Amino acid sequence: MLHWMLKQLSQLTSKNKLSILIYHQVFAQKDPMRPSEPDAAEFDWQMKLLKDHFNPLPLSEAITLLKMNRLPANSVCVTFDDGYVNNLTVAQPILAKYEIPATVYVATGFSQGGNMWNDRLIDLIGNSSLSEFNLSTLQLPSENVTDITSRRELAYKLIPLIKYQDYQQRIAIIDQLYADNQADEVANKMMNPAQIKQLAETGVEIGAHTVDHPILASQSAEQQHQQINQSKQQLEQWLQQPVVGFAYPNGKPVEDYPLSAVEIVKQAGLDYAVSTSWGISTPQSDMFQLNRFTPWDKSPLKFHLRMVRNMLP
Incomplete structure (x- = not known):
């Protein structure tokens, strides 16, 4: 009953307001060193909640509708940053189970081996x-x-x-x-090119996320250009299809990326970009600095409530 009431409330207040959720990893079982990352069971109820009470859309489609002032109420998009292999092995089957579209932004420099x-x-x-x-x-x-x-x-x-x-x-x-500390490295956590292509073939959109995941604000204009353009071009070569979206590493405006990087993203021929600034996006938002927000609550009701609160004026 409470979920139904929250759905009706957001139905009234969320037209032309886009919630973009940000994830990184989904583990088969909880990782005690990464307690903020969901495991499969937690991610499952989150995706079921989105399916039951929201309107999950592919991000590119949602942005098109947003620009036209035609985005339906309760619209939500799911995104992942970095390109972890568990996006394919753990998250994607759950996304498919609930028919949830998603976008994964890949830092291509780690797709040939090595971890972040x-x-x-x-x-x-x-x-x-x-x-x-x-x-x-x-x-x-x-x-x-x-x-x-x-x-x-x-x-x-x-x-x-x-x-x-x-x-x-x-x-x-x-x-x-x-x-x-005479320590050994652990196995690779990131998708290789074949796995990225496999994920794309399931319908998950692949976006660019630089090559080496630098703080773009610490890079020269030439380095920013190389990081942004090379990641897009490499993914297009692997996938044999256009790459239209970009996610800024770390993603806080000014602190993590300068306005010059926004211009480079536009010049690279990308259609949109996402930050990590909290909140929703509207038709008036900069489509190259879209907001993202994911509730951190561990119960469905609190998660749902925070999703709705995020969309209120």
Whole structure:
């Protein structure tokens, strides 16, 4: 009954308001080092809720309708950033089960092997065979961990210290951390070109997300151009079809990407781009800086309520 009432409320208030949800990974079982990422069971009820109470649309179609002031009430789109293989193996079967369209933005530099720097760091600190970490490359004293909570706290304390460094420097820091702690890398987490093509063949739209996932604000105009254009062109070569959407890495305006990057995205021949600014998008929104928002609640009712609140004036 409460879900029905929320649906009726948003039906009245959400016409020409687009909710774009952002995800990264969906795990088969919960990953204790990544507690904010849903597992299959959680993602399943979220997609069922969208199917039952919202109007899931392909993002490109939703944007076209939004520009025409014809977007239906309760419209929602599902997106994923980075290009993890579990988007194909775990998320896609659930999306198909509920007939939910989706878009996955791929950072192409990781599609030939290797993991993103933040995943490598989290996996290093989560390595149960290590209990003391040499952090000298970060000019920090060694730290001991005693349980999963202290491991998480250490990993998420270190991430901000590395995040806004140049992407090549981030790699060098993580490489040195692995060497200093005599640790082994974990298996690749990212889709290879064949898996990206397989995902596209299920009907999931593939978008560009740069090559190396740098903070574009830290890159020169020439580097921004290379990161944006090369990722689009590489995906089009692998897929043999146009790539029309883009997601800014990290995605906060100014802090993570400058206005110059928005112009480069337009010049690259892309139709739209998404940020990580919270909120909905309307016909008046910049189609190259669309907002995204995903409730973090762990119960369907609270998730639904926050979705509706996000669409209210």
